[in-house]
Amino acid sequence: MGELSEEQYKVCCDAFSAFAGSGSLLTPFELNAAMRSLGHAPTTEDFNKICEEHDLYAKGGVSLQGFLYIIAQREAGAGLRAGLLEAFARFDRDQNGFVDAEEIKEAMMVIGEEPFTEEEWALLLQEYEMPETNQIDYYQLVEIMTRKEPPP
Structure with missing residues (x-):
């Protein structure tokens, strides 16, 4: 998994706080909104996989650490895709x-x-x-x- 830069970490923490409010978890609905606010718009299928992988419905949501992990995974995938597209181009x-x-x-x-x-x-x-x-x-x-x- 890739790591988030200091700036990405701060932006993700801000997004988590904005969508979780006073709670310590992002509900699946809030997670989807937070991801979209950061430019990660998963398909319904991808989002359902994320929810299953992290057992979000049973747990009631995802913590800040879980959210950071999800975004870091998505960022790493985006970097790989961009590199492959550049190579093929x-x-x-x-x-x-x-x-x-x-x-x-x-x-x-x-x-x-x-x-x-x-x-x-x-x-x-x-x-x-x-x-x-x-x-x-x-x-x-x-x-x-x-x-x-x-x-x-």
Whole structure:
């Protein structure tokens, strides 16, 4: 998990206080509002997973420490997504959000600390419907790559 900067920590504490009021917990409703105020707008599915992972309904909410943990996780994920998008954009000659599948495959199999194997590439593409043009929408690919859970 990533760590929050001092500034992020302060902003998160302020958001927690603003939404929790005099309470020591953010209810699930307040958590959703606080997350949105910080620019983290989870989908209903993502929010339900957060609530389940932290047992928020049984506990009645989330503490400041739990809130900081949730936001740090989201910030780390956002940084990873941004880095991947930036890397893929370098291969996007037409700047249209698409890259050549073979070119990306070759790059992903040699670049980085842990390059992809043929098997990993095949698994990744199982979730991506490759168009006949052999062009990959790298925004969609990044969403697949940064998904927290494998598909069912």
